[in-house]
Amino acid sequence: MTLEERKSAFTDLGTFLSQFSLEKNEPLPQARQNDLFYEAFVSLIELSQSHNGWYTPEQVYHSIHSWAEALTKGNLDQWVSHYDFPDTAPKTVGLVLAGNIPLVGFHDFLSVLISGHNVMVKTSSDDQHLLPFLANYLISAEPRFKNRITFAEGKLENFDAVIATGSNNTARYFEYYFKDKPSIIRKSRNSVALLTGKETTDDLTLLGEDIFRYFGLGCRNVSKLFVPQGYDFTHFFESVFVYQDIIKYEKYANNYDYNKAVFLMSLYKLLDNGFMTIKEDTSYASPISSVFYEFYDDLETVKAKLEEEAEQIQCVVSNNLTPNSVAFGQTQKPKLWDYADNVDTIAFLTSL
Incomplete structure (x- = not known):
C-alpha cells in the first residue's frame, strides 16, 4: 500500500x-x-x-x-x-x-x-x-x-x-x-495559561474552553494560571460564566463538591464562582473543577520558569508571549503536526 x-x-x-x-x-x-x-x-x-x-x-x-x-x-x-x-x-x-x-x-x-x-x-x-x-x-x-x-x-x-x-x-x-x-x-503533563491582565473578554471566554472542554480531564486542558501580582479575577470569572451549565453534570458536580470541601477543611483560601474554584498553588496539576494560580512579578522570569519546567507542561496558552504558545480556545484542536510532549512521533516511526 x-x-x-x-x-x-x-x-x-x-x-x-x-x-x-x-x-x-x-x-x-x-x-x-x-x-x-x-x-x-x-x-x-x-x-x-x-x-x-x-x-x-x-x-x-x-x-x-x-x-x-x-x-x-x-x-x-x-x-x-x-x-x-x-x-x-x-x-x-x-x-x-x-x-x-x-x-x-x-x-x-x-x-x-x-x-x-x-x-x-x-x-x-x-x-x-x-x-x-x-x-x-x-x-x-x-x-x-x-x-x-x-x-x-x-x-x-x-x-x-x-x-x-x-x-x-x-x-x-x-x-x-x-x-x-x-x-x-x-x-x-498539564497545560497552563500565561496572563498579563490585558486580555479581552473574548480571550478569557475562549480560555474557558481550554479549561472546561472534556471536563478538564485532558493534558491539553489548562489547569494552572500564571497572573501578575495584584491580578483581579473578577473579569476572568465574568468571562467564563457562560460555562456555568457544566455544574449540571452530576460527575463534575460531585468532584466540585468534594474538592471544594477538601480545600475548605484544609483552610485554604479559595475563589469560587459556584461551578469552579481557584486556588493559589505552585503545582501544575489541579483536581477536576479547580484551577490553580500563581502570581509573578516579572514576565521574563515566569517565561524562564516555564522553559525550565517544560517537561511538565503540554501547552502554554497566551497572546504570543512564549515560543509555540497556543491561542486562547485552541488547546483541544491540535493540528496533525502538534505532537504530544513535543516528541515527533513520525520521526520516531520512520527511524525504525
Missing part, C-alpha cells in the same frame, strides 16, 4: 466523520460506507456515556468534529510532506492508550499506519469502543489495512516498538517493561 493510498483511506474517514455533530447528524452523498457504518456510529455515540460516564454526547461529538477537520487531504499532505518514508518492511508498533478523553489515542494510531507500519493496540478500559469502530471503517474502506491492525486482548506481545501513555507512576513501569524496545513513553 502506497503513502497516497494510506492518505486516501484516512481522507475517506475524515469525510465520514464530518457527517456527525451535536446540532445535527446529516449523511453526505460523498461519504463512503454509509450503508454499513452511518447508523451504527450514531448508535455508538449515543451509547458512549454508558461506556464511560465522562463521554457525554457533547464531548464525543467535539472529538469527532476535531478529527473530521484534521483528516483532510490538505492537512494530511502538509503533515507528511516533511518526512521521507523509507521503503522497508513494516514493523509492528504496540500502542498502550489512555482513555481520559474520547479518541485520545487516535493520533498515535494514525501515525503508525500513515508511516506504513502495523499497529497493535491495547485500548484503555475507559475507551474500548470508539477506536475499534473507526478501525473497522478503515478496513472496510481499504481492505489492505485488515492485516495491519490488531487489538490486543491481554498484554502486548510480538511487537518491534511501542508508544505508551500513562501517569508518572505507570511510566516507570513502562520504562522497565519496554526497556529492550524502541519506545516513546509519555508521562503526566
Whole structure:
C-alpha cells in the first residue's frame, strides 16, 4: 500500500466523520460506507456515556468534529510532506492508550499506519469502543489495512516498538517493561495559561474552553494560571460564566463538591464562582473543577520558569508571549503536526 493510498483511506474517514455533530447528524452523498457504518456510529455515540460516564454526547461529538477537520487531504499532505518514508518492511508498533478523553489515542494510531507500519493496540478500559469502530471503517474502506491492525486482548506481545501513555507512576513501569524496545513513553503533563491582565473578554471566554472542554480531564486542558501580582479575577470569572451549565453534570458536580470541601477543611483560601474554584498553588496539576494560580512579578522570569519546567507542561496558552504558545480556545484542536510532549512521533516511526 502506497503513502497516497494510506492518505486516501484516512481522507475517506475524515469525510465520514464530518457527517456527525451535536446540532445535527446529516449523511453526505460523498461519504463512503454509509450503508454499513452511518447508523451504527450514531448508535455508538449515543451509547458512549454508558461506556464511560465522562463521554457525554457533547464531548464525543467535539472529538469527532476535531478529527473530521484534521483528516483532510490538505492537512494530511502538509503533515507528511516533511518526512521521507523509507521503503522497508513494516514493523509492528504496540500502542498502550489512555482513555481520559474520547479518541485520545487516535493520533498515535494514525501515525503508525500513515508511516506504513502495523499497529497493535491495547485500548484503555475507559475507551474500548470508539477506536475499534473507526478501525473497522478503515478496513472496510481499504481492505489492505485488515492485516495491519490488531487489538490486543491481554498484554502486548510480538511487537518491534511501542508508544505508551500513562501517569508518572505507570511510566516507570513502562520504562522497565519496554526497556529492550524502541519506545516513546509519555508521562503526566498539564497545560497552563500565561496572563498579563490585558486580555479581552473574548480571550478569557475562549480560555474557558481550554479549561472546561472534556471536563478538564485532558493534558491539553489548562489547569494552572500564571497572573501578575495584584491580578483581579473578577473579569476572568465574568468571562467564563457562560460555562456555568457544566455544574449540571452530576460527575463534575460531585468532584466540585468534594474538592471544594477538601480545600475548605484544609483552610485554604479559595475563589469560587459556584461551578469552579481557584486556588493559589505552585503545582501544575489541579483536581477536576479547580484551577490553580500563581502570581509573578516579572514576565521574563515566569517565561524562564516555564522553559525550565517544560517537561511538565503540554501547552502554554497566551497572546504570543512564549515560543509555540497556543491561542486562547485552541488547546483541544491540535493540528496533525502538534505532537504530544513535543516528541515527533513520525520521526520516531520512520527511524525504525
